Amino acid sequence: MTKYIKSIIVIMSIMIMYVLGTEAVSAEEMSFSVEAQLPENQRDKSKTYFDLRVSPGTKEELKVEIKNNKDEEITVQIQANTAITNDNGVIDYGEAKPKLDKSLETPFASIAKVEPELILAPNEKKIVTIPVEIPKESFDGIILGGLYFTQKETDKGAKTDAGMQIENKFAYVVGVRLSENDESVESNLELLDVAAGQRNYRNVVVATLQNPMPRILGQMTVNAEVFAENDRKTALYTTKQENLNMAPNSNFGYGIKMANKAFKPGKYILKMVVEADGKSWPFERAFEITADEAKKFNDEAVDLVEEPNDYLMYIIIGGIILVVIIIGLISWMVYQKRKREAELKRKANKKRKRKNKSNGTKKKKPIE
Structure with missing residues (x-):
């Protein structure tokens, strides 16, 4: 049941804001908030995620402002994750160690380095810097990933019947899209x-x-x-x-x-x-x-x-056929027996009639 419980936790207990193509969640609803500090090589300044034009062998520094919205100290956990496709056909930035496709040459997680935790005092703001090493070899298309932020919980949730602890977590994802050119990449599947x-x-x-x-x-x-x-x-x-x-x-x-x-x-x-x-x-x-x-x-x-049991159905049908065969065989045997008895009776009657006829027609000797 562990896998089933995990699914429930992911759906019901983790609130995720996907910055790529989703609406922002207000700071009041979250224990903390994040905001990408867009650099000069941002392709579209109207986007709230990183969409950077990069060059081979260079180093990018992704800056994200994190604000504590609570009146108490919190610890924010940070991950740099490679974008994958989950089993629902949705692009997912939340998996820390996903199984990657063999066609992926440069996972985002392999070129971005993050400090795993950041401590924020009550209502404090901090800017974190995530260095990204762009591959030396030029690439077409895009490298896609996400910066994944969650609050580290100190109070554990209640245990389930199976003894598993459930933690309520809040999470943000800031998408990262890296490209070197506008060359069109042909789609395939x-x-x-x-x-x-x-x-x-x-x-x-x-x-x-x-x-x-x-x-x-x-x-x-x-x-x-x-x-x-x-x-x-x-x-x-x-x-x-x-x-x-x-x-x-x-x-x-x-x-x-x-x-x-x-x-x-x-x-x-x-x-x-x-x-x-x-x-x-x-x-x-x-x-x-x-x-x-x-x-x-x-x-x-x-x-x-x-569903109906096919084997049981075959057994029932076979049994019905067998019963019909047995009844037919018994009926045939009874018929044959009666036929033989009738034939014997007919022969006996015929023999008796011949005997009676023979006795009734015997000639008497003449009187001298």
Whole structure:
């Protein structure tokens, strides 16, 4: 249940402001506030996040003002995170140690250095400086990441039934977008894998999509269908989602919902069409769900919909057929027996009639 609890904590207990494309959260709602100090090489001064034009081999200094909005001392934790795509098809800046896509050459977290903690007196303001080492080799496209700020809690939250401590945290993310030129990077999309999986203890077919290019792939529409290998006309499961976004050089597992149905071992076909950036990517991939995988996920799944047991149905049908055969066989045997008895009776009657006739027609000797 740990994974399930973590999901609840992320959704309900952590308030995150994504500065890239989101509305600002007022300082009064947060224990602290942050504000990016935009440098001269900021491409658009109207943005509230860092969108910098950089040069190979240079060093950038990102300055962020942090203000304590409380009348007590607080400690702010700071992370420099690489942008990834989470399983909801959303660009995520909050993961400290995510699993990175193999196409990503320069993770933002590897070139930005931060002090992990900052102590602020009551109502104090401080400016923190985060040095960023730009790669010596020139690059096209963008490097995308975020500066992630959370308050360090001193009072632990209540423990759950499983003994896990839940902390209420407030967080800010200041996005960082680095580019060296305006060269257009052509969009692309790959399907890496298809397999059985779970999301929040519910069975899904997971199709792993990859954006291998150093650019954001946005406003994606995904249509997916799953078929049995021996019936490619009738879709077993279908799903459609719109407005998904992928970070540069990232991948994520797109979940095809199964309406809380149990996995069945067998061979299947995924058919998927993804539309974005004025392009369309059709994919078709065969995959198999083994008996061990089906049992494992079905045992862990919650709220499974009860379906008719095919094996029980076959047993019932087989039993009915067997009963019909037995009844038919018994009926045939009874019929044959009666037929033999009737034949024997007919022969006996015929023999008796011949005997009676023979006795009744015997001639008497004449009287001399």
